[in-house]
Amino acid sequence: xxxxxxxxxxxxxxxxxxxxxxxxxxxxxxxxxxxxxxxxxxxxxxxxxxxxxxxxxxxxxxxxxxxxxxxxxxxxxxxxxxxxxxxxxxxxxxxxxxxxxxxxxxxxxxxxxxxxxxxxxxxxxxxxxxxxxxxxxxxxxxxxxxxxxxxxxxxxxxxxxxxxxxxxxxxxxxxxxxxxxxxxxxxxxxxxxxxxxxxxxxxxxxxxxxxxxxxxxxxxxxxxxxxxxxxxxxxxxxxxxxxxxxxxxxxxxxxxxxxxxxxx
Amino acid sequence: xxxxxxxxxxxxxxxxxxxxxxxxxxxxxxxxxxxxxxxxxxxxxxxxxxxxxxxxxxxxxxxxxxxxxxxxxxxxxxxxxxxxxxxxxxxxxxxxxxxxxxxxxxxxxxxxxxxxxxxxxxxxxxxxxxxxxxxxxxxxxxxxxxxxxxxxxxxxxxxxxxxxxxxxxxxxxxxxxxxxxxxxxxxxxxxxxxxxxxxxxxxxxxxxxxxxxxxxxxxxxxxxxxxxxxxxxxxxxxxxxxxxxxxxxxxxxxxxxxxxxxxxxxxxxxxxxxxxxxxxxxxxxxxxxxxxxxxxxxxxxxxxxxxxxxxxxxxxxxxxxxxxxxxxxxxxxxxxxxxxxxxxxxxxxxxxxxxxxxxxxxxxxxxxxxxxxxxxxxxxxxxxxxxxxxxxxxxxxxxxxxxxxxxxxxxxxxxxxxxxxxxxxx
Numbered sequence: 001x002x003x004x005x006x007x008x009x010x011x012x013x014x015x016x017x018x019x020x021x022x023x024x025x026x027x028x029x030x031x032x033x034x035x036x037x038x039x040x041x042x043x044x045x046x047x048x049x050x051x052x053x054x055x056x057x058x059x060x061x062x063x064x065x066x067x068x069x070x071x072x073x074x075x076x077x078x079x080x081x082x083x084x085x086x087x088x089x090x091x092x093x094x095x096x097x098x099x100x101x102x103x104x105x106x107x108x109x110x111x112x113x114x115x116x117x118x119x120x121x122x123x124x125x126x127x128x129x130x131x132x133x134x135x136x137x138x139x140x141x142x143x144x145x146x147x148x149x150x151x152x153x154x155x156x157x158x159x160x161x162x163x164x165x166x167x168x169x170x171x172x173x174x175x176x177x178x179x180x181x182x183x184x185x186x187x188x189x190x191x192x193x194x195x196x197x198x199x200x201x202x203x204x205x206x207x208x209x210x211x212x213x214x215x216x217x218x219x220x221x222x223x224x225x226x227x228x229x230x231x232x233x234x235x236x237x238x239x240x241x242x243x244x245x246x247x248x249x250x251x252x253x254x255x256x257x258x259x260x261x262x263x264x
Numbered sequence: 265x266x267x268x269x270x271x272x273x274x275x276x277x278x279x280x281x282x283x284x285x286x287x288x289x290x291x292x293x294x295x296x297x298x299x300x301x302x303x304x305x306x307x308x309x310x311x312x313x314x315x316x317x318x319x320x321x322x323x324x325x326x327x328x329x330x331x332x333x334x335x336x337x338x339x340x341x342x343x344x345x346x347x348x349x350x351x352x353x354x355x356x357x358x359x360x361x362x363x364x365x366x367x368x369x370x371x372x373x374x375x376x377x378x379x380x381x382x383x384x385x386x387x388x389x390x391x392x393x394x395x396x397x398x399x400x401x402x403x404x405x406x407x408x409x410x411x412x413x414x415x416x417x418x419x420x421x422x423x424x425x426x427x428x429x430x431x432x433x434x435x436x437x438x439x440x441x442x443x444x445x446x447x448x449x450x451x452x453x454x455x456x457x458x459x460x461x462x463x464x465x466x467x468x469x470x471x472x473x474x475x476x477x478x479x480x481x482x483x484x485x486x487x488x489x490x491x492x493x494x495x496x497x498x499x500x501x502x503x504x505x506x507x508x509x510x511x512x513x514x515x516x517x518x519x520x521x522x523x524x525x526x527x528x529x530x531x532x533x534x535x536x537x538x539x540x541x542x543x544x545x546x547x548x549x550x551x552x553x554x555x556x557x558x559x560x561x562x563x564x565x566x567x568x569x570x571x572x573x574x575x576x577x578x579x580x581x582x583x584x585x586x587x588x589x590x591x592x593x594x595x596x597x598x599x600x601x602x603x604x605x606x607x608x609x610x611x612x613x614x615x616x617x618x619x620x621x622x623x624x625x626x627x628x629x630x631x632x633x634x635x636x637x638x639x640x641x642x643x644x645x646x647x648x649x650x651x652x653x654x655x656x657x658x659x660x661x662x663x664x665x666x667x668x669x670x671x672x673x674x675x676x677x678x679x680x681x682x683x684x685x686x687x688x689x690x
Contacts, residue, residue, distance in 0.1 A: 057640070078640060078643035079652070082643065083646040087644075090644070096638050097659055099655050107642075108647055111646040111651070
């Protein structure tokens, strides 16, 4: 079993040449075998958390720790974190013309293997075919340039394809449901569920409860104003769907702005 | 070399080769033009002190075939030459039956003198153009000659490998002629490489004449080594409704000045020029790419992308020139450079010269660094930084040459890019 621990994490970003604190002390523990969901209104720091875990240089850790099986991830580069077992399905995957999906996937897989034991073409293609079928993706998509000219839905599927190919310890799915119709959502959920194992943990970041009908979380965390303010089971997502974030804020007696009502 | 010595040397060579009088006369005029004309000027590229002029009187040097990796490529070529020596010439039977001529320039002069006389330095290039083309015309000792007759469509590409022989010190003045007659179609791949460890200058002219309604796809893959200082000139002439597509990869390791121009003479003709280049170490590559719209409704497109590493210099001049009278002409260009070192020097200069009103012209240029978002994406999948960087860079270049017709050629190009990017890091 592996464990990802986030301790009192404070993170800022630079906006208009000023540092703005986004995460104000996040605590979270994920074990493999578990599915966690983080919900919360827009602008509350959910994506900041996922990007900070991955090591996006645009986010500056002010204090706190991120530990993977006791190892300090904050001292590691982005690619080292990935090879240590992290995967971030991105909200806005980059497009790279001139590099095919296939060669990108091979490079990602081989980066995890010793130089003298790179994956054979046959094994790679077998694995690719299996995962493409899992996601109802055509082989032609694998031969196209990486995300180039992909629709929003195709990009999300391609993120999940990478997840299946790379087989990380922990996957963070950052709004993997945005821009997906219900069919695509089911395909994506099917792919994520196919990963389920005692050696795999998921952190789902979403606005909406809908995705959680298909990927049922063990824990639901609600984030507001840079902190996790409430943790519960899958039922919490349903309550939120019914009552909204404002209801929960008032119930908790929090004095925090919700992005939705401070947009004036 | 003074004028008298050069003239005597050129005359002696022409006699020894039994060249016809018209050619001797052309060479004699070329000698005079060489001494009279100035060096061609390319913005921001200074090459006057390069060892391009360390030549001796022309001789018919004999070169042995090459061995190793290059020999494997050579085996698959329709035309293969080392130095002045033509080693291999093949054409599919079908092409021969249709009257296609593929030979070296020397035998074309003897056997197809009328064609050579009609086109050599008459349409694409002309004697009065500049000092360097004049020098080549005076000094040229060989090259390829390809003639595609009217209405002939060649499907399979004609592949040409020309190897500069640096195993001894020698001249290299290569003059090449491709004529696509009315309504014909042809794909040509020209590879320029080098062998040996002596320092030589390579002067290469390629004249492409695309007659009315013809379509020429010309891929050039240049991989001259660091001891070869090169002057490359590929010039296209387009008649009515002709189309000429250039895809040029400048993967040379030495100092190179390249002049890639196309003249849209005929109404409705179109030229597309795609160039990619990598400069590394201390090398300078200067690429001057020009398309001139003379005819009405002509279309010019230039896309150039380059990578600069180490302390190298890479200069892209993109020149779009619309001549008065070229009503309805279009000229578009994009020049982009990536600088991967603080010592690298690069320029991407769009130059638009517009002498007509009802035309469309556009340009984009940038000199930048590796796309951070693309890097982050690749890194987040565990791909180590050096490899991620190579992929992003390769994508930046290869994304341009997406039309390369065969997958084999794409792989070859990717491998070349990879090799150039890792050159010196191992």
